[in-house]
Amino acid sequence: MLSRFCRSRIPPTAKISRLSTSFRPQRPFTLSSTSRYPVYIKFGGGTSSTPPPPHSSGPKRVLPEWNRPTTFCGIIIVTFGIWYLAHLEQVPETGRWRYITMSPDQEAKMAKWIDGREGHSPQLPLDHPITLKVHRVVDRLLEANNLGRISETLVTRASDRSGFVDLWDPTDSYSTASESRIQKRSWEVRVIPDNRIVNAAALPGIIMVYTGILPICRDDQGLAAVLSHEIGHVVARHTAERLSSAILFYPIALVTSVLFSNTTWLGDLVFTYVLQNPNGRTQEREADVIGMRMMAKACFDPQASPEMFKRLGAFEAQHGGKNIEFLSTHPKSENRVRYLENMLPEAHAIRADASCPELGQSIQRFANITGMRGPQQMW
Numbered sequence: 588m589l590s591r592f593c594r595s596r597i598p599p600t601a602k603i604s605r606l607s608t609s610f611r612p613q614r615p616f617t618l619s620s621t622s623r624y625p626v627y628i629k630f631g632g633g634t635s636s637t638p639p640p641p642h643s644s645g646p647k648r649v650l651p652e653w654n655r656p657t658t659f660c661g662i663i664i665v666t667f668g669i670w671y672l673a674h675l676e677q678v679p680e681t682g683r684w685r686y687i688t689m690s691p692d693q694e695a696k697m698a699k700w701i702d703g704r705e706g707h708s709p710q711l712p713l714d715h716p717i718t719l720k721v722h723r724v725v726d727r728l729l730e731a732n733n734l735g736r737i738s739e740t741l742v743t744r745a746s747d748r749s750g751f752v753d754l755w756d757p758t759d760s761y762s763t764a765s766e767s768r769i770q771k772r773s774w775e776v777r778v779i780p781d782n783r784i785v786n787a788a789a790l791p792g793i794i795m796v797y798t799g800i801l802p803i804c805r806d807d808q809g810l811a812a813v814l815s816h817e818i819g820h821v822v823a824r825h826t827a828e829r830l831s832s833a834i835l836f837y838p839i840a841l842v843t844s845v846l847f848s849n850t851t852w853l854g855d856l857v858f859t860y861v862l863q864n865p866n867g868r869t870q871e872r873e874a875d876v877i878g879m880r881m882m883a884k885a886c887f888d889p890q891a892s893p894e895m896f897k898r899l900g901a902f903e904a905q906h907g908g909k910n911i912e913f914l915s916t917h918p919k920s921e922n923r924v925r926y927l928e929n930m931l932p933e934a935h936a937i938r939a940d941a942s943c944p945e946l947g948q949s950i951q952r953f954a955n956i957t958g959m960r961g962p963q964q965m966w
Contacts, residue, residue, distance in 0.1 A: 674831075678823050680877050683869070686835065689827035691791075698790035698826060711778040711798075713741050718778045721796050724810050725776050728818060731885035731941070735772030785902065789817035790826060803898050808891035811882045816892075819877035825870045836862055860913070867916030875923060879934050886943030889934030893927040896920050 674688050689697070711718045722742045729735050776794045784797040794817065804810040820826070836858055875892070883889045900920025912919045 671835075678873065680819075680823060680880075681873050683873060685828050686831060687824065687828050688831045688834070691824070691827075694824060694827040694830075695791045697830060698793065702790060702793055707777075708779045708781065711780055713739060715778070717798065717801070718776075720807070721778050721810065721814075722776055724807055725774070725794060725814055727887075728811060728815055728881055728885045729774065732881050734818065734822070735774055738773040738775050740776070787813050787817050789814075789821050791821055794818070803902060804895060805898070806891075808888050809895040809898075811885065811887040812878065812892040812895040815878035815882040815885075815887075816874050817878075819874035819881060820870065822877055822881075823870070823873055825874065828870070829866070832862060832866060864913065864916050868912065868918050871917050872923070872926065875927060876930065879927060879930055880937055883934040883937040884941050886938060886941055889931055889938065892934075893924045893931075896923045896927065900924070 671686060674686055675684055676687055677684055713719075713722075719742060722737055722740045726737055726740065726742050729737070772792070774792055774794055777796070779795060779797050781797050782799045785799040785803060787794075787796045787800050789795070794814065796814070800813060801810070804813055840855075840858055879889050879892050882892065897920070900923075903920060912922070
């Protein structure tokens with residue numbers, strides 16, 4: 588009875604209202620307000636509520652992107668380094684390391700091209716006394732050092748000239764070619780009557796002497812010092828070395844010009860004072876060393892080399908030569924005299940080993956003057 592009374596006393600709507608009130612949540616259930624994942628903000632101001640993967644324990648680590656310019660520059664530097672090291676070689680006569688890419692054959696062809704481009708100046712005839720003097724000195728240097736012979740000359744040798752060829756054959760290097768092939772190499776000697784030019788020069792197979800250098804030489808000994816120096820340039824292949832360095836440097840100078848707003852003067856400045864002048868001075872000193880050894884082996888007096896450079900230095904000072912070595916491709920004459928004088932003991936030893944007849948005659952004359960009959964009485 589009580590239950591029926593109760594059901595009759597409580598309206599149905601009241602039950603529903605009380606039930607809905609008792610089960611109403613305390614706060615609305617929305618994903619946006621109760622999400623347990625952080626909100627990701629996109630570039631541009633937008634937001635994203637996409638949660639990270641379930642296995643992620645924190646913020647995603649972003650790896651740095653590949654820097655293409657840096658990698659490309661690194662590849663170029665490494666390739667350049669490998670190329671440079673692969674073309675390093677030592678000068679056989681001095682042991683100096685240098686960069687060179689031209690073969691002897693290419694160097695000889697380049698020398699012919701340079702010679703043809705500059706043209707030929709009038710020369711003294713073969714029977715001229717100055718020509719004969721120059722030929723005698725050159726022939727003596729070539730014969731003593733096994734470097735070949737003069738192609739056209741009136742100077743004769745005691746040795747047989749059979750099998751002689753008139754073409755310059757650069758296929759073998761000086762240090763590795765057989766003696767028979769070296770002796771068949773031909774040199775063209777040109778004596779140019781121009782007293783205004785105080786110079787001499789040499790290329791593979793070509794020796795040029797201007798008459799303006801003869802007063803500096805004074806005699807055969809001084810002329811041998813000049814010519815052995817010029818031939819030393821050819822023996823050390825300095826022409827090929829200079830051309831190889833220039834070919835290597837020009838792309839670097841071009842890149843420098845582009846990076847610095849087409850400032851070509853900067854590349855020229857670097858080429859002149861960082862590459863050309865220092866390398867030129869190094870090659871000149873090397874040719875001085877090789878030349879003194881060559882003239883000593885040919886039984887010329889090594890003392891004539893520093894004496895000749897003393898006269899050349901006085902001539903340069905008188906005619907306003909450069910006093911700053913940094914600005915020149917050649918060392919100062921005073922410095923050349925100093926290190927050549929330091930080389931004199933080595934050069935005299937080379938001359939003594941060459942069994943020079945002049946040296947034996949000098950010893951005999953000294954013995955006659957001092958009253959000594961033999962070398963055993965001199966010690």
